[in-house]
Amino acid sequence: MGDMISVDHVTKRYGAFTALDDVSFEARPGRVTGFLGPNGAGKTTAMRVVAGLTPATTGRATVLGRPYATLPNPGRHVGLLLDASAQHAGRTGREVLTLGAILTGVDRRRVDDTLELVGLTSKEANRRIRNYSLGMRQRLGIAHALLADPEVLVLDEPANGLDPAGIRWMRSLLRGFAERGGTVLLSSHLLGEIERIADDIVVIGGGRIVASGTTAELLAGSGTVVRSTDDARLARALADRAVAVTKVEAGGLLADTDPATVGQAALHAGVALLELRGGDERGLEEMFFELTASSAREGAMA
Known part of the structure; x- marks a missing residue:
């Protein structure tokens, strides 16, 4: 069609x-x-x-x-x-x-x-x-x-x-x-x-x-935010699964995968999870806010 x-x-x-x-x-x-x-x-x-x-x-x-x-x-x-x-x-x-x-x-x-x-x-x-x-x-x-x-x-x-x-x-x-x-x-x-x-x-x-x-x-945003009893060990377990991981300033990790995969890796590594949530779920909202902020400043034309 x-x-x-x-x-x-x-x-x-x-x-x-x-x-x-x-x-x-x-x-x-x-x-x-x-x-x-x-x-x-x-x-x-x-x-x-x-x-x-x-x-x-x-x-x-x-x-x-x-x-x-x-x-x-x-x-x-x-x-x-x-x-x-x-x-x-x-x-x-x-x-x-x-x-x-x-x-x-x-x-x-x-x-x-x-x-x-x-x-x-x-x-x-x-x-x-x-x-x-x-x-x-x-x-x-x-x-x-x-x-x-x-x-x-x-x-x-x-x-x-x-x-x-x-x-x-x-x-x-x-x-x-x-x-x-x-x-x-x-x-x-x-x-x-x-x-x-x-x-x-x-x-x-x-x-x-x-x-x-x-x-x-x-x-959907990106990735999974996770904190555990041993972040270094969890990071290695995720790396073994070819998952990209970055450290979060406030503590914990941002893993470039879904929460289920992170949970599986933690179970496998014998690490207890303290926090597990989808990453930046408001990616669109953030981007839109930036757009509206810049156009509001410039007094854009229709």
């Missing part, structure tokens, strides 16, 4: 400013891909390139195997939420969705189904968008993205303005979409939000991809 969204060596320059610097990543069917980065890291620019709204300076982005702009009736295949606040303030929610249905050639009965799906009441649907709260606008934006029952969703900061119940609702909605074989790419500047929903994570900072992998891989 291949990658539903593929970004291949995309660079985007605005004059002297490089918004995206040789960015490559993919989003696959049946999975939620979280696009994580501080504000101004290039997330929105990358998503606009995917959606054919911003031309790449070099490189290319494809959806369903071709550039978005060349898809026949792209709204049928790809649901976009790129700026929930950009909806026409004078129209009602129902009018916006009805117009979307007409433009994509979707049966207008989908409008009511979709309103129900995103939890907007008929009373709310008949109000003008200028009177919507941010959360209601966000639900309408998600409804618009889902209207034509697409295979791919591209959502920029979809949890923005939603209350905790709304965020939980959105997570289960997107999880269900992926479980039915859909492809979801969603961005956020909040690590906690992404790690709860994403199967795969792509981390961007300063216009470059700084890490990517499955959520489990990126959150």
Whole structure:
């Protein structure tokens, strides 16, 4: 089936400013891909390139195997939420969705189904968008993205303005979409939000991809921290098993393997363990904190 969204060596320059610097990543069917980065890291620019709204300076982005702009009736295949606040303030929610249905050639009965799906009441649907709260606008934006029952969703900061119940609702909605074989790419500047929903994570900072992998891989951290009654002896036992070991400043060892292997080595060496735990389990959090700290200092551009 291949990658539903593929970004291949995309660079985007605005004059002297490089918004995206040789960015490559993919989003696959049946999975939620979280696009994580501080504000101004290039997330929105990358998503606009995917959606054919911003031309790449070099490189290319494809959806369903071709550039978005060349898809026949792209709204049928790809649901976009790129700026929930950009909806026409004078129209009602129902009018916006009805117009979307007409433009994509979707049966207008989908409008009511979709309103129900995103939890907007008929009373709310008949109000003008200028009177919507941010959360209601966000639900309408998600409804618009889902209207034509697409295979791919591209959502920029979809949890923005939603209350905790709304965020939980959105997570289960997107999880269900992926479980039915859909492809979801969603961005956020909040690590906690992404790690709860994403199967795969792509981390961007300063216009470059700084890490990517499955959520489990990126959150797993590295190695095992261990303290024992005889660390020198345990270190030799681990070395015999070809496990790299470094001494920890505060006492104990960091072994480049899983806790079970360390426990086996200790048993074999006849050493009693005083402490045994997975190493730096918050590797992603640390990295993300460094990213946000540097971009916060530089007052980065979007």
